Amino acid sequence: MWSEALAIESGTWIVTVLIAYSAAAFFAHLSLALLASDEVGAQRKRQLLTDPLHLFGSSQAPAISILMPARNDARTIVEAVRALVRLDYPALEVVVVNDASSDGTLDRLIAAFELRPSQRTPIAAVPRGSVRGVYGAPHLPGLVVVDMAKPGSRARAAGFALAYARHPLVLVADAGTVLERETLVRLALPFYEDASVTGVVGVVRPSNGSVIERGQVTFCGRPASRIARFQTVEYLRAMLSQRLAWQSQDAVFLVPGTLGLFSRDALRAVDSFRGGNVGDDVDVCMRLQRHAAKFGKHKVVRCVSAAVAWTRVPESLRVVARQRTRWYQAVAEALWFNRELLFNARLAIRQGLAFLFHVVFELYGPVIETLGQIALVVLLARGELDIPLFVIYFSVFMVGGTVPSLMALALERSACPRFQRGDDLESLAVYALLENVGWRQMTALWRIAGLWRALWGIRTWGARRRGRNAAGEAAEVKEAA
Amino acid sequence: MANPAAEKWLGQLQGALAERMDRWAAAVNVIAGPGLERGTAARSEAEQVSSAFERFLAGAILGEEMVQIVSGARPDAFWAALEAFSDGSTAEEWQMLSRPLLGAPEVKREAGRLRSFSSWRRALAARRVGLLEAPEMCEPLRKALARGPERVTIQAALALSRLRDLPGLAWLLQHPEATARRTRRQLVTVLAGFGLEGAGELRTAIAGGKAASPIHVAAIEVLGLHGDAAAVSALENTLRAGALDARVTAARALSRIAAPESSAALLAALDDEAWPVRAQAARALAAIPDRAHVAALVAHVGDVSWWVRRHAAYALGAHGEHGRQALEQVERGSQDMFAADIAREVLQQLEWSEEIPGGFASVV
Secondary structure, three states, X not given: OHHHHHXXXXXXXXHHHHHHHHHHHHHHHHHHHHHHHHHHHHHHHHHHOOOHHHHOOOOOOXXXXXXXXXXXXXXXXXXXXXXXXXXXXXXXXXEEEEOOOOOXXXXXXXXXHOOEEOXXXXXXXXXXXXXXXXXXXXXXXXXXXXXXXXXXXXXHHHHHHHHHOOOOEEEEOOOOEEEOOOHHHHHHHHHHHOOOOOEEEEEEEEXXXXXXXXXXXXXXXXXXXHHHHHHHHHHHHHHHHHHHHHHHOXXXXXXXXXXXXXXXXXXXXXXXXXXXXXXXXXOHHHHHHHHHHHOXXXXXXXXXXXXEEEEOOOOOHHHHHHHHHHHHHHHHHHHHHOHHHOOOOXXXXXXXXXXXXXXXXXXXXXXXXXXXXXXXXXXHHOOXXXXXXXXXXXXXXXXXXXXXXXXXXXXXHHHOOOOOXXXXXXXXXXXXXXXXXXXXXXXXXXXXXXXXXXXXXXXXXXXXXXXXXXOOOEEEEEOOO | OOOHHHHHHHHHHHHHHHHHHHHHHHHHHHHHOOOHHHHHHHHHHHHHHHHHHHHHHOOOOOHHXXXXXXXXXXXXXXXXXXXXXXXXXXXXXXXXXXXXXOOOHHHHHHHHHHHOOOHHHHHHHHHHHOOOOOHHHHHHHHHHHHHOOHHHHHHHHHHHHHOOOHHHHHHHHHOHHHHOOOOHHHHHHHHHHOOHHHHHHHHHHHOOOOOOOHHHHHHHHHHHHOOOHHHHHHHHHHHHHOOHHHHHHHHHHHHHHOOHHHHHHHHHHOOOOOHHHHHXXXXXXXXXXXXXXXXXXXXXXXXXXXXXXXXXXXXXXOOHHHHHHHHHHHHXXXXXXXXXXXXXXXXXXXXXXXXXXXXXXXXX
16 A cells, blocks of 8 residues: 555645645634634623723722833834823833934934933843943933943843833833823733733734824724735734634744733743843743743733734835844744743643644744745646646635635724724735735745744844835834844 | 532533633624624614713603613613713712612613623623612622622622622621732722721731731732721731731831831831832831931941832932931942942932922832
8 A cells, every 4th residue: 555655656745745734724723713713702701891991090000111122213213202101001111222323313312302311220230331321301200211332132122121120010112113092001901900910912013004193093094005915914813813812722922023011020030131032022921931830820921902002014025024034033043942832741732732833834834835836836847746636735725825814804803993994904805815826925935034044043133224104204114023 | 409519510510601602602793793883883872871861860851761761772882881971970970870770671680690600791790780879789799799700709899899888898808719819909999999988897807917818918008098097006017927918018008108106117127038028118218207217228228129229218318308418428438339329319319309290209
């Protein structure tokens, strides 16, 4: 029997393996989409039992420090800080770290907020000579600016911000990220209700196509750029649907470029923001999960779909490519450094399965898909392609890529409905189908590049370039870290 | 059923099934989507209900008419309107509105759901029923409180706190295990809701000085928030011999009460082995400035813990001219770099104090 099987042509084997892999990926992603729907149901029920605005009118809101690493953000930094200072939260401070910018970021801050040199002392030890100065303003006691002497990674800058922060909960924000009015309240609520919670992540959505006035999203629409539309579908699938699914399984692991509120003590316990690796600020949740498992604690990291932040996604392929390469490098490094999650008896089996999913479908999936598709082209050129099998593979590939995205778009309406025009989601549904031809293949190449950089340990903070927002104003398009 | 174990098992099974059904119903609702038309209809019904409440309070319609109008609305619209309306109403208006609403079929149905198999449904019923100012709801709410689990207990407790139900408060304090996973902050909100009428129960609960559970620690915090001078002695006992969380909270409560007679206990707490207690004790001394505290505070500006150094230095800042002089001496003469740094920070804050909104006291 084996000899018969081996006698089958190599082309048939390749297509069969690809069909099996694509079918497995489809069922895994479909399961996640269904779990996400179930989780949204659970979160809607929980929301009926809470009244966050009323609760946070009291003096019992846990205090939050927002950490904002900034490098060469002169164009956006003042408006970004102003938006944070204006946020509706009873106990808030903002710690900006100017990571040795060369474009006058610090001067803009000093001028806009009338900052003066401050004698503020750090809670944790700061290496001598690493900080050039600390600035504050008497009329804004909740704002501190730390000026770094030398540039480093974003995680390192966040680590310095943490040393100067004083509140028990911390959130690392980006100069290009806009938080909704109630976002902090929604993120802080699980900390208020459950003593075991150490981290809460929200949902980040592309702001392209939306109107932002005075730090608030006043209109939400689909992006004008096609590249941004593809990314909108991706964000809803990865940052809303999949994250909610992993939340239901107590396995929220990777939070690249995200919105996360963490317990300061827990961050210190897991030695976060060390600054040595690209993935340092990506794997915080994994480290928190591992740490909690040592003490037999579960559900320490939560994902709240009602907590939304907006970020401008790049509209040029070159910038997207660099961003994605860096993200997947971070993911690869994070998975490697937290490999203990795979076979750790103290963790639940579902966390091991979640880790396996990330390795098989997120990390190595693009390699398998790309090699397989190259092989298909070669087979086609040599006239050895089994056409019926290829049709099956293509169908599974298309359906598997489209259905989870469509389910994520449907989830948007229930979990965090923001689109104000009825046809925005319908038009994005077309992109859920189109992304399988071209965009998905390009993403796979960027992922492979990220994996390659992780293998060779290549380090960068991330470059940036300018784009234009829907209103035509010049806006900083920064690579989300 | 004769066998209690089987009865318990059956109850658990029914509860689990009911929970699952609720969750699936919500999930189906998610897949179906909220729908713009449905959302608009619900908003319109909620507006009609609100309008009926307003007309009743204005004397334009009778209670029976109001009940008839609101009975036609969907349950979700009715409760959403009631909750929104509760925010802007006075206590008298609320009492006036609650009386006729007790006769509304939806309110009766919701009260019945306090006995539902689904714990989530019981919790939601407790939250909704607790909106009404109706003492007759206390008894069913107390039963839900005792039945648990924790999420039902907390919703029933919040409802009972609005009704100022002291037996409910007593039950909570006698059953700390029922709220063991809840945070101190949430429990403070619950206990503070019982108002000053509950202070006696809170004092009794912490009288032994051995309070350690979250609800008892929250009781200590609430006594401080009430500024309850009668609790000072019990708080001092807790500060001396309580568990770590209780000692920290007792120091904070004494700071809020700001009774000068607490000085001795707080000065003693400056030498506690746990830094959070030392830090809170130093902070508490800022609230009762006395020249006699200065030397002890200066000694702690050089503490090994940053938080103790910080609170001791800011407490000195709150001690007027004597404190300022002590800080200047530390800044100029201390061999301890960390002590000099924190003294410098506080001196700058004192310099800036006229420009700080709320003055220096707001940054202590």
